[in-house]
Amino acid sequence: MKLAFILDPLDSIKIGKDSSYAMMCEAASRHHQLYTLQQSGLAWKNHQVIGFARSLTLIDPPDNPHRWYEEGVIEEIPLTEFDAVLMRKDPPFDTEYIYSTYLLELAERQGAYVVNSPRGIRDHNEKLAITEFPQFIPSSLVTSQEQLILQFLAEHKDIILKPLDGMGGAGIFRMQNTDHNIGVIIETLTRYGTRTIMAQRFLPEIREGDKRILLIAGKPVDYALARIPKPGETRGNLAVGGTGKVQPLSARDRKISEELGQILYARGLMLIGLDVIGNHLTEINVTSPTGMREISDQTGINVAGLMIDALEQNIH
Structure with a gap:
């Protein structure tokens, strides 16, 4: 197979724990061809979605955590020429990420195979998606309104607040009804009521x-x-x-x-x-x-x- 991985810069990957690296190693061991590109390497040109991609050869064993690969020159390759395109760009799920899913969805219509589905990624916010399955989730609230959050806190006494677009635990606060900074925490996370966040009952x-x-x-x-x-x-x-x-x-x-x-x-x-x-x-x-x-x-x-x-x- 000819596989393209859309990744963050390769030098930022921590190979000791990175799942994308594990998948690339496994694919290489089966003699599949590897290519990498960054989100900015996606483009619509001449009526097709292309990737400015480089071939990737893994150094086994790696010389050091930053010397684990060799890259080829940049090639302009239609995404339909890959057997699979793996979207592995880390959040934040910002406007550029959304534009990438649009381009990848166009590529799918042209015959490319994209994993995960760009529409699936776009439709499943990693925090909000749980609301489809209320039978499994803790008491939760999604809002930008301070008063609703205060009511939720009064009900549960101990809650977690988190942004809807974060990863790796960034921006998550635990808040109890005895805290002295309740107002400023809510103001900071909601940006004075202009950003929607999620509150959940704290789970001991x-x-x-x-x-x-x-x-x-x-x-x-x-x-x-x-x-x-x-x-x-x-x-x-x-x-x-x-x-x-x-x-x-x-x-x-x-x-x-x-x-x-x-x-x-x-x-x-x-x-x-x-x-x-x-x-x-x-x-x-x-x-x-x-x-x-x-x-x-x-x-x-x-x-x-x-x-x-x-x-x-x-x-x-």
Whole structure:
């Protein structure tokens, strides 16, 4: 297969934990051709969507964390010439990201195969998408209105506030009704009532970890990555110092995964990361889900291999 990965700059990739790198390594081991491009490398030209892409050769083993690849020269390649285009650009999901999904959707109409589906990415905000499945989620509120947030806080006493476009735990606040900075926190997050945010009831089960469950082609990987907060933190994200501990899926984890898996896969979302705290679904990650390396390292399961298997089955 000829695979194109849309990524952030390669020098920013942390190969010790990056799922895109794991997928590229697995694809290279099967002698598939690799190409990379950045979001800015997408263009509509001469009535077709093209990518300004470079061929990629992995150095195995890598010389160092920043010397793990060799790139070819930039080539102008119609996206339809790739067997699959993998959209793995990290958030923020800003206007440029939306424009990229429009271009990728045009490429799909011309015959390109894009993973995850650009429409699927665009239609599933990673925070808001959980509202489709109220039976699995904690008490939640989506609003820009201070008064509604104050009412929610009065009801639940202990809540989490988070922006709708963040990643890696950025911008997340825990707020209790005894705090002295309630007003300024709400003003900061909502930008004085001009930005919509999400509030959720605080889940004390976070001490046991914020579980990342990977769904590949609608089916869950058998183990979740529980991201356990460091002392003094309420966020388990590895990006803010959480510790990753792999554990088998619980019965509740499987119920959530199996109910959502086929629904979301039917919408073109081949690789999904569900976030579950205790028994509650808190996010549905569709842009660039991570966790493959940690699960593989601690269990021996070749998670990247499951993903490349799914790609091969869909293409051939």
